[in-house]
Amino acid sequence: MTDMDSAEIDAADTATIEPTDADSVEGEVIGTGADEPPAPIAFNLERAATLYFGANAKKLDHQQRVAITRFVSWAGNDRQLTDISAHQMTLFQDAQGGNVADLADRLMPVKAFLAYAKKKEWVGVNLGVHLRVKRTIRRTTHADGAVTESAEEIVEMTVEGLELARNELDRLRAERPSIAKKLEEAMADKDFRENAPLDAARDEQAHLERRIRELEHQVAHSRVSNANNSYNDGRAHLGSSVSATNLVSKKTVEYTLVSQNEVDAASGRISIASPVGRALVGTTVGDEVEVQAPSGTIRFHVETVSG
Numbered sequence: 001m002t003d004m005d006s007a008e009i010d011a012a013d014t015a016t017i018e019p020t021d022a023d024s025v026e027g028e029v030i031g032t033g034a035d036e037p038p039a040p041i042a043f044n045l046e047r048a049a050t051l052y053f054g055a056n057a058k059k060l061d062h063q064q065r066v067a068i069t070r071f072v073s074w075a076g077n078d079r080q081l082t083d084i085s086a087h088q089m090t091l092f093q094d095a096q097g098g099n100v101a102d103l104a105d106r107l108m109p110v111k112a113f114l115a116y117a118k119k120k121e122w123v124g125v126n127l128g129v130h131l132r133v134k135r136t137i138r139r140t141t142h143a144d145g146a147v148t149e150s151a152e153e154i155v156e157m158t159v160e161g162l163e164l165a166r167n168e169l170d171r172l173r174a175e176r177p178s179i180a181k182k183l184e185e186a187m188a189d190k191d192f193r194e195n196a197p198l199d200a201a202r203d204e205q206a207h208l209e210r211r212i213r214e215l216e217h218q219v220a221h222s223r224v225s226n227a228n229n230s231y232n233d234g235r236a237h238l239g240s241s242v243s244a245t246n247l248v249s250k251k252t253v254e255y256t257l258v259s260q261n262e263v264d265a266a267s268g269r270i271s272i273a274s275p276v277g278r279a280l281v282g283t284t285v286g287d288e289v290e291v292q293a294p295s296g297t298i299r300f301h302v303e304t305v306s307g
Contacts, residue, residue: 003164003256007063011175012231024157029280030105034159037160043080043081043117043122044077044078044079044080044081045071045072045075045076045077045078045079045080045081045084046072046077046078047072048081048113048117048122049113049215050074052068052113052116052117053065053068055116056116058218060109062110063105063109064109064231067105067106067107067108067109068110068112068113070106071092071110071113074092074095075088075092075296081117081122081123082123082124082153084123084127085292086243087275087292088126089128089130089131090130090250090273090275092131093107093131093132093273094271094273094274107131109203110131111128111129111131112128114126114127114128114170115128131284146243154221154223155217155218155221155222155259155261156223156238156259157222157223157224157258157259157262158216158224158239158258158259158262159224159239160239160262161262162219162224164262165222165261166216166219167213168215168216169212169215169216169219172208172211172212172215173203173212174207174249175208179204179205179211180202180209180239181204182185182197182201182204183198183201183203184250184268185197186198186200186201186295206231209280218261234285234305235282235305236257236280236281236282236283236284236285236302237257237272237281237282238257238258238306239256239257239258239307240256240257240279240305240306240307241254241255241256241304241305241306242254242256242257242280242283242301242302242304242305242306243255243256243302243303243304244289244300244301245300245303246298246299246300247288247299247300247301248299252303253268254268255260255268255269255270255276255277256268256269256270257271257277257280257281257282258270258271258272259271259272259274260273271280271288275293276291276292278303279291279300280300283302283305284305285302285303285304285305286301287301288300288301288302288303289302
């Protein structure tokens with residue numbers, strides 16, 4: 001199973017789907033034969049999004065349109081709404097990356113779009129329920145006694161993951177002076193029209209600051225799962241290390257179950273939201289689980305669970 005190239009997802013930021021009048025085509029049907037009742041027209045994602053944009057032209061801002069267009073591009077413009085599965089929705093959320101500070105801004109417009117599709121009976125189920133953004137409610141009491149509530153994202157992390165995030169944040173902050181110097185040197189060339197070093201320095205600075213903001217968000221909103229103290233029932237959970245044997249290949253693999261922010265496939269650190277991660281959560285030694293993969297069903301036998 002492979003993740004879609006992130007460049008393809010980001011390319012959706014510049015794609016456009018022209019709005020149209022939803023009422024003009026909503027009642028359109030396809031004939032199914034003289035003796036059969038007509039069936040509703042089949043909607044692919046691009047057309048559904050076009051109708052949604054047209055019906056909600058005054059409500060949607062630019063960022064919401066971009067978020068929906070990104071989803072349409074990821075899934076495929078010609079993909080039928082009815083062909084999208086819950087598993088594919090999970091893959092889409094995983095593709096956004098757990099370290100995206102504006103994850104809610106990326107997912108909530110898509111959830112609203114899919115809820116609208118269900119309401120209009122373009123699809124039989126609301127696929128948006130499979131996109132999940134963990135939030136908690138923060139209550140603030142003001143001087144006049146008034147209480148306000150605001151949603152705050154919670155980033156589940158392991159102790160090790162939080163430490164890695166803090167170390168990376170410190171390292172990146174230390175790089176700011178050197179990049180500022182590169183900018184200063186590049187700007188000494190007054191010809192900005194064809195100044196490749198200046199463009200490169202600006203790109204490097206933008207990438208650095210974006211990553212710093214993501215890490216600051218993670219650290220500020222982190223909630224640590226203490227694997228050693230919080231659980232003692234021997235079942236796998238966030239932070240656990242699990243060894244499991246593929247019952248077909250007979251190969252034993254070792255995984256550490258982590259949040260989406262901490263994924264490192266090369267080190268065997270997999271997300272608890274991934275297909276294998278979801279299957280292993282809650283298992284104990286001796287359990288057998290099934291994982292749906294493009295090549296078919298894979299069965300694992302859990303050998304050990306620690307942490």
